[in-house]
Amino acid sequence: MTPFETLTARAMPLDRVNVDTDQIIPKQFLKRIERSGYGEFLFFDWRTEPGFVLNDPRYVGAQILVAGKNFGCGSSREHAAWALSDYGFRVVIAPTFADIFFSNAGKNGIVLARLTEDEVQLLLRRAAEIPNYTLTVSLAEQTVTDALGFSAQFAIDPFRKYCLMEGLDDIGLTLRHAQALDAFETMHDHAQWLRAR
Secondary structure (H helix, E strand, O other): OOOOOEEEEEEEEEOOOOOEHHHHOOHHHOOOOOOOOOHHHOOOOHHHOOOOHHHOHHHOOOOEEEEOOOEOEOOOOOHHHHHHHHHOOOEEEEOOEOHHHHHHHHHOOOEEEEOOHHHHHHHHHHHHHOOOOEEEEEOOOOEEEOOOOOEEEOOOOHHHHHHHHHOOOHHHHHHOOHHHHHHHHHHHHHHHHHHHO
16 A cells, blocks of 8 residues: 655546445456556446546546545445546545445545535535645645645544555555564464363
């Protein structure tokens, strides 16, 4: 997982509420076992709609997604976080997130910033109306800012913040204790050998 400190990037507006995981990555693409290759199927069904934001060349390379409330609702598929990450999104900003998606996204290196409804509506408007609109998200300071004077704070669990800033997923956290785990296994194997004698 890539460590996250501060990101300044183009913001893409997805002015929809209750975006569920089946829309983020439809079920027909869940047969893969790797975490990669899902980005091309992100919002697959909505991409057929004329004018859908993901098809707009103005937002090519956007790494920050601004969306409506209850983002990531529906089934608990981790593939939704994989698809967003694989497409290139490092941050999703919304008023609220579904709990399981919130957990999955954090474990896959995506910063989720909960801002107020009014703050999100302002960012959605600016991202839709201002060419190359960028935001800066600082995980250390837990802020979202822009060049026009916007500034907002977001809360994050200290342990999740630590993992994101260090680039640690569950496997990475476990591997930090590799030496202690190896010592335990060696001691356990030796104890079993002694009992067997």
